Amino acid sequence: MLPARRIVPLSTLGPGRRRGRIARIEGGPWVQRLLDLGMVPETWVEFVRRAPLGDPLAYRIRGTCVALRRREASAVFVEVPEE
């Protein structure tokens, strides 16, 4: 049986819950750049770390580590298992 899932902003991933699968990206000037970096639906993303001052955030995606600000990360929605 598949566990229940829900959709949360990427920015809510953290040391506790690190991984999620991208569901969609909401509009903004950054969409194409995120897509080009591999942030496309069905791709797994993993939280790596926060910068020392809390922003930006680093994620591992498609074999590379990408840093983006909380604002951009809030526009990416990921599927995570229900707890």
Place this chain on the structure above:
Amino acid sequence: MIPRKSKPLAAGCHRAFPAIPGAGGSAGPTIALAGNPNAGKSTLFNRLVGGRQHVGNWPGKTVERAEGRLVVENNSFRVVDLPGTYSLFADTPEEVVARDFLLGGEAAVTVVTVDSTNLERHLYLARQTLLLTGRVVVALNKMDLADSMGIRIDCEDLAVRLGVPVVPVSAVTGSGIPRLLKVLGEAAEAWGEGVRNGRRGESSGLPSGRADRERMALELHRWSRDTAAAVSAGGARGMRGCSRDAGRDPEWEPSGGESSRTAGDFSARLDRVVTGRWFAFPLMAVLFGAVLWLTMFGAAPLSALLDRGFSAAAALAEAGLRSAGAPGWILGPLVDGMLVGVGKVISVMLPTMAIFFVLIALLEESGLVPRLAFNADRLFQAAGTQGKHCLSCLAGLGCNVPGVMSARIMKEPHRTIAVLTNSLVPCNGRLGVILPLSLVFFGSGGVGVVAGILLISAAAMLLGTLFLSRVVFRGVQPGFIMELPPYRWPNFRTVVLRTLRERVIQVLGRAVTVAAPVTILIWFMANYPAGAGFEGTAAGRLTAFLGPLGTPLGIPGHALTAVLFSLAAKEIVVGALAITGGLAASLRGSGADPASLLAGWSALEAFNFLLFFTLFMPCLLTAMTMFRETRSWRLTALGLALPFGLAYLFTLASYRIGLVLGL
């Protein structure tokens, strides 16, 4: 490895020759180099063309263009290094340049450099490139690294799937390069024919609308993922930390399970310190300090040596000219221009810039520099820009010319803001003046004074940034998206050669062509009209005129004139001070005693002079670079007015506070 699907390639010679120096000759077919950032494209470019290259700009764009010549078996090729991009779909200047070039059909062959340790990501650009031109050869780079990681790639299978030749290489070690040259030669011969027969401008499979582009991006990513999975095997997961795959089809397991297994990895462990909450900023401070210290103290003996060489040459020239009966108005400016405009600029700038920029390039190659931007982003966000601004400031510590140019790594309006504020970062030229002067005047307190001036400069830079982002360039902020590549050992030889060629020599050449004529002009101003003493000369009259302007700042008029003269090159301010103080009739009199220059000044006057000199205005060469980068007189004027205004404000405040404190 040449697939059957592709056009049949003409049978080439089966012996491959390494590149030999080109002898001019005709341009020959064009080979374009495309690839992601971090694919090792510039290393491959250097491997292919060696020293036979020149760097410029793409027409009408502030995107660097490198071009070189490659000779294989007496066939000459023109190699064009396209900007490194993740994609060809978006509209950043780099991507527009690369896309237009490929669509123009000028290239007989396009080499897409692909990182074989991260096939999935890099195949995305390869596939996009194939939509623009079918004449592609894929260079599967970093094969040595992939081998050591246990990754095996079926090149023949990949070649069939892509429909173009695939050649495994290592640009760093040079393995596979002869084979790549051979394939390139054959491909250019076969495909070059098509170019000559007017098959230019192949129709592009590029979608135009935003929704279409997004759909295509999704499709291409899926294709890259499936292809990468199909052609490669092995590769211990988690070996490269940040570059470890996030997992292709992981189960829906509770979080935290798998990630703990990556803990042992090197990049991740290093990142825990470099970007950690406690160590990040102290480490950055130590790093900045170490780079500056190595530069200043490493360059000093070399500078002294060069200086002595130029002095000897000038003395010889002077003696020769004098014995030939040359009049003073030829002798003075010639020797001054040569000794100060050329000699001083070279002897101060060459060692400092060489050491500084090699150090920075090593940090860049090692992967540390992107972490600096990552750490500093929040600070710069508060001022209205982003983490990459910190990197252009770092370059500005060496010289503001590369500092201004390095703003290209940012998008508008951050780029323009970084261009206009860069001169508020004190370059080595200024540090090299204020450090010895304050040591002479303030004794052991001098280091503290310089540290204070550096802090005030940083405050002025952030204030200028804040002003520009809040008042002049309001509107949509582009944010911060940046890749953090895995750490690696830099290739020392490539770094040194590239830095010397692209930064040091270029900047030095331009610096000399600006500084020499201006120092000659200064000689005339200090000596004409003749016969009336210093007060009667042009420089003397300027000093009398500027005197009242300096009073509210607590700076003597002749020091203001010297600051004005230092627009030619900041290094000459000491010599200029000797002239305007009436201690010398020419700039080379500066060799004298620096202590005598500030004799009779109060501590407050000396501090204010050093502060004003540090913030004042960009040198002429930096101003010219600002114009080249912005292509706007108004913005360049703003880039001159802003530091001047801040210099005036800060010095005024410092004088007032000093007077209140009774200094």
